[in-house]
Amino acid sequence: MSEVTDRIERKIVLKAPLARVWRAISNAEEFGAWFGVALKGQHFVAGQRVRGPITYPGYEHIIFDVDVIEMVTEKLLSFRWHPYPADLNYDYSQEPTTLVEFKLSEIDGGTLVKVVESGFDQVPVARRLEAFRMNSGGWDGQMKNIEQYVSAKVSA
């Protein structure tokens, strides 16, 4: 296993209190609002599965489907999922999953959120390439959306 190919790590500083950020991540409905998945009435609970359709334009055919692993209040939410499950006719249940961890910590003036997704080395190369299909055609739209969010400050 190599660090370079097995994991993705992203950090972002949010100018918002830890409690607010934790709610946006740990409350499934709120999570769904910014992540772009319909999770109305659902809850993230360790050991339970949460499913819902992606609401992001162009990706509505994809189902967000995670097994919640761990929840530590205001510190950690982790779940396992199948990376880029773009093909509805394909049964992903036997394929290896990746682990997604949201790690929160309080910092001066806000909250630091670290996202780590790991386990990619277990995913076959051919499957990894499906990431491109999920992205193809969608990327320009994503960029536009980001610009819109940035300029208009419209939240999802």
Add this chain to the structure above:
Amino acid sequence: MSVQKSVLKEPGSSAPIFAALGDETRLRLIAVLCVSGAVSIAQLTSGTDISRQAVTKHLLVLAEAGLVRDFKAGRERLWEFEPTKLDAARHSLDVIARQWDHALNKLKMTVEE
């Protein structure tokens, strides 16, 4: 650099790969080549309803993006998956990483309102 800036700064090198793989047939071809090793166009089309001409066209697009290459083996021309496993893995992680950047930006918009 802020996450937002890193999202907006599109590394140009991946663009042809995105385009080349943004087609279901080509993605399937790559998937086949990944597991089969070097194969001929006849082998690629056997058992499918796709024409040799169509496959050739798709392979040329993939070759242009540096994802496959062809070579002569005796009288046959064979095609194989080009990038090392590491390259493919890196590229796919780039894509996923950008999706995370995008998601985290939306989280930022939400909680900083």
